[in-house]
Amino acid sequence: MFWKKPNNSESLIKRKPTKSGMTVLMIPDSGESSKLRLRWTWLIPAAILGLCIGIGAVGAPLLLAASVKTNVSLFTERTKLQLEKADLERRLGLEQGKVQSLTAKTQDFGQRLLDLESRLGNVETRAGVSKVERASVKPGGGANNLAIKDPFEMLSTLDTLLGQSDSRLKKTLDPLDSVMRREAAVPAGFPTPGRITSKFGTRVSPRGGYVERHTGWDIATNMGAPVRVTAPGVVETAGWTSIGYGLHIVINHGYGYKTLYGHLSKLNVNVGDRVSTNDLIGFVGSTGNSTGPHLHYEVRLGNTPINPGSYLFRDRPKFDSLEIK
Numbered sequence: 001m002f003w004k005k006p007n008n009s010e011s012l013i014k015r016k017p018t019k020s021g022m023t024v025l026m027i028p029d030s031g032e033s034s035k036l037r038l039r040w041t042w043l044i045p046a047a048i049l050g051l052c053i054g055i056g057a058v059g060a061p062l063l064l065a066a067s068v069k070t071n072v073s074l075f076t077e078r079t080k081l082q083l084e085k086a087d088l089e090r091r092l093g094l095e096q097g098k099v100q101s102l103t104a105k106t107q108d109f110g111q112r113l114l115d116l117e118s119r120l121g122n123v124e125t126r127a128g129v130s131k132v133e134r135a136s137v138k139p140g141g142g143a144n145n146l147a148i149k150d151p152f153e154m155l156s157t158l159d160t161l162l163g164q165s166d167s168r169l170k171k172t173l174d175p176l177d178s179v180m181r182r183e184a185a186v187p188a189g190f191p192t193p194g195r196i197t198s199k200f201g202t203r204v205s206p207r208g209g210y211v212e213r214h215t216g217w218d219i220a221t222n223m224g225a226p227v228r229v230t231a232p233g234v235v236e237t238a239g240w241t242s243i244g245y246g247l248h249i250v251i252n253h254g255y256g257y258k259t260l261y262g263h264l265s266k267l268n269v270n271v272g273d274r275v276s277t278n279d280l281i282g283f284v285g286s287t288g289n290s291t292g293p294h295l296h297y298e299v300r301l302g303n304t305p306i307n308p309g310s311y312l313f314r315d316r317p318k319f320d321s322l323e324i325k
């Protein structure tokens with residue numbers, strides 16, 4: 001291969017290919033050919049115009065489709081949001097109803113708590129909790145706290161009140177428990193129904209004409225009548241004695257209280273047994289220094305016989321089944 005220097009005519013054609021245009025030669029199947037001269041100054045704008053028309057023809061439908069799609073999507077979204085808004089409004093209405101109900105219940109609960117506080121104050125007084133101690137744990141605000149409208153704030157306040165009441169209850173229950181146990185230890189009621197034939201104090205002995213000190217009450221009744229204990233306790237004595245009681249039982253009720261049941265015909269308990277109020281402990285007899293079937297009943301405090309009269313007619317406490325300490 002070698003390089004060939006172009007001749008003058010070829011180099012002129014290369015340097016001046018055209019006169020800023022092009023010629024289209026149209027050759028028909030028959031007849032003379034014809035030329036169509038097109039100038040670049042026409043062709044370029046025409047090409048750009050054609051390109052624009054082409055882009056417009058293809059792009060416009062696409063843009064239109066995209067716009068329609070966007071509008072449909074927005075409409076769907078708007079409808080969905082409207083439905084959600086309606087649902088939220090409905091649920092909000094329900095929630096508001098619940099809040100109102102909760103508020104009413106909370107206020108009722110608060111009022112009941114205040115009532116409980118009042119009753120607790122009475123119990124504290126009975127249990128011997130000092131007023132100074134009560135003042136130190138008294139909740140602040142009292143009934144004014146129930147004026148709070150916000151149920152959540154009120155619940156928080158009630159929670160605080162409950163905590164304080166719990167503290168007060170703990171401070172009160174121990175002394176109250178002691179009071180209840182002491183009350184339960186006090187003998188109450190008749191150990192057996194019958195006729196009072198002799199009371200506490202000095203008397204002329206039924207066996208001989210001399211004056212003696214009678215340390216209990218005598219209750220005359222049928223031989224073998226059941227004898228029931230008048231307070232909870234532990235059997236301290238159950239057996240025979242030669243000092244006059246004959247077959248007898250002594251129950252220790254705690255807090256210094258004891259009861260004695262004398263002249264029995266038969267025992268139903270043993271020493272060390274724990275008994276509850278109204279338990280059957282023995283049967284009426286006439287053992288020991290006795291002139292006929294009757295129960296000799298004594299109440300002792302600190303081992304000293306005291307007049308059982310007021311104890312026989314004392315109402316039994318509702319909590320008398322408590323065990324003694």
Ligand SMILES: [Zn+2]
Nearest residue numbers: 216217218296
């Ligand atoms: Zn007697």
